[in-house]
Amino acid sequence: MEYDEKLARFRQAHLNPFNKQQHEQGSGEETPDRDTEEAPPELSPSEPEFHCPECVMDLGLSEDHFSRPVGLFLASDVQQLRRAIEQCKQVILELPEQSEKQKDAVVRLIHLRLKLQELKDPSEDEPNIRVLLEHRFYKEKSKSVKQTCDKCNTIIWGLIQTWYTCTGCYYRCHSKCLNLISKPCVRSKVSHQAEYELNICPEMGLDSQDYRCAECRAPISLRGVPSEARQCDYTGQYYCSHCHWNDLAVIPARVIHNWDFEPRKVSRCSMRYLALMVSRPVLRLREINPLLFNYVEELVEIRKLRQDILLMKPYFITCKEAMESRLLLQLQDRQHFVENDEMYSVQDLVDVHMGRLSCSLTEIHTLFAKHIKLDCERCQAKGFVCELCREGDVLFPFDSHTSVCTDCSAVFHRDCYYDNSTTCPKCARLTLRKRSLFQEPSLDVDA
Ligand SMILES: [Zn+2]
Ligand SMILES: [Zn+2]
Ligand SMILES: [Zn+2]
Ligand SMILES: [Zn+2]
Ligand SMILES: [Zn+2]
Ligand SMILES: [Zn+2]
Numbered sequence: 001m002e003y004d005e006k007l008a009r010f011r012q013a014h015l016n017p018f019n020k021q022q023h024e025q026g027s028g029e030e031t032p033d034r035d036t037e038e039a040p041p042e043l044s045p046s047e048p049e050f051h052c053p054e055c056v057m058d059l060g061l062s063e064d065h066f067s068r069p070v071g072l073f074l075a076s077d078v079q080q081l082r083r084a085i086e087q088c089k090q091v092i093l094e095l096p097e098q099s100e101k102q103k104d105a106v107v108r109l110i111h112l113r114l115k116l117q118e119l120k121d122p123s124e125d126e127p128n129i130r131v132l133l134e135h136r137f138y139k140e141k142s143k144s145v146k147q148t149c150d151k152c153n154t155i156i157w158g159l160i161q162t163w164y165t166c167t168g169c170y171y172r173c174h175s176k177c178l179n180l181i182s183k184p185c186v187r188s189k190v191s192h193q194a195e196y197e198l199n200i201c202p203e204m205g206l207d208s209q210d211y212r213c214a215e216c217r218a219p220i221s222l223r224g225v226p227s228e229a230r231q232c233d234y235t236g237q238y239y240c241s242h243c244h245w246n247d248l249a250v251i252p253a254r255v256i257h258n259w260d261f262e263p264r265k266v267s268r269c270s271m272r273y274l275a276l277m278v279s280r281p282v283l284r285l286r287e288i289n290p291l292l293f294n295y296v297e298e299l300v301e302i303r304k305l306r307q308d309i310l311l312m313k314p315y316f317i318t319c320k321e322a323m324e325s326r327l328l329l330q331l332q333d334r335q336h337f338v339e340n341d342e343m344y345s346v347q348d349l350v351d352v353h354m355g356r357l358s359c360s361l362t363e364i365h366t367l368f369a370k371h372i373k374l375d376c377e378r379c380q381a382k383g384f385v386c387e388l389c390r391e392g393d394v395l396f397p398f399d400s401h402t403s404v405c406t407d408c409s410a411v412f413h414r415d416c417y418y419d420n421s422t423t424c425p426k427c428a429r430l431t432l433r434k435r436s437l438f439q440e441p442s443l444d445v446d447a
Contacts, residue, residue: 133182135169194280201251204236214235232267315372330367
């Protein structure tokens with residue numbers, strides 16, 4: 001058979017180079033190996049042969065290795081490739097100098113080497129850490145998990161391919177895809193510019209994107225020609241199917257404006273960003289949408305609980321016992337609840353919506369109050385006696401029937417301290433003392 005004819009047939013048939021014998025079909029000769037074709041190459045009774053130059057020609061070059069089931073893709077592929085490379089080198093030496101066939105063989109050698117590079121054992125020479133566009137990629141050790149590459153959308157065969165995960169944004173991809181990444185790590189966006197898009201799906205139209213994917217610039221259209229345009233509900237922009245996998249996410253703008261928690265389709269990049277941002281307390285609800293507190297009752301309850309917790313905090317940070325029993329750590333997942341009463345994360349709002357937040361916060365509130373008012377003598381001693389009536393139990397600022405002086409934080413019965421026109425006895429005392437301090441030194445100077 002003529003070389004060119006055979007080559008053409010190979011390419012047409014997209015033969016799997018590791019299923020030996022197939023290219024011999026048509027010769028009419030049955031071989032004992034024929035029935036092992038479906039078995040993984042490792043299990044074949046004899047090694048594949050690459051005797052004739054033609055056999056080497058298309059080894060693995062037209063084959064899509066990455067859509068093969070993992071069971072058929074084994075380490076022996078690498079050995080076979082190595083052998084094929086050696087044979088290809090030999091063929092190049094034997095063929096006439098500068099002949100077309102020799103040139104073809106050189107091209108094949110390059111392809112074989114590239115293929116080998118892709119398939120090589122991960123532990124061989126890939127670095128453990130690679131920093132690219134602010135991503136910090138760590139080489140993955142796990143070989144058994146089957147993941148999808150965020151760059152090329154094909155499966156990562158952990159067994160034979162090196163792959164990396166970014167510790168910042170959890171982007172994962174093949175080692176061979178690392179250098180094709182064009183999008184910087186969203187983690188840096190989260191730390192430098194932690195602000196949500198708060199307009200609901202701010203669409204500009206495909207024309208403003210020049211009919212190209214907002215991320216990779218591939219041509220797209222709504223008719224699906226040459227490639228489908230998918231809208232991201234978070235950015236309002238359109239993406240190709242490589243950059244938008246129809247992932248669903250709760251959209252902050254819809255939550256804030258509509259109290260709508262229905263997940264919408266978002267691009268991969270938005271999904272990663274939203275996932276990293278979900279626990280970050282970046283929403284100042286009172287400023288963005290104060291009406292929400294009229295509309296969502298639970299939010300009012302949460303606000304009161306948070307205010308109380310802030311009033312309890314000074315007790316805990318001055319109480320050795322409370323510090324030792326790590327009471328404040330009850331809120332370690334929502335550190336912002338110990339710091340202020342106005343910032344919310346999307347996760348907080350999701351939990352409010354699910355009815356989970358007021359439950360867990362009420363529990364924590366009860367636990368805290370129990371320490372201060374019942375369990376701890378030191379904290380109890382820091383209670384207040386109402387200076388207006390000097391009657392009744394010891395008061396704490398987080399008790400429901402109390403009022404707190406905004407200037408000196410003294411605590412009174414709400415019934416005794418009705419409004420701002422009530423004079424706070426403690427503040428009055430302090431003013432008096434200040435005045436006398438101011439006068440005494442001046443008398444000294446005069447004298
Ligand atoms: Zn890939
Ligand atoms: Zn990253
Ligand atoms: Zn794209
Ligand atoms: Zn205490
Ligand atoms: Zn009173
Ligand atoms: Zn006062």
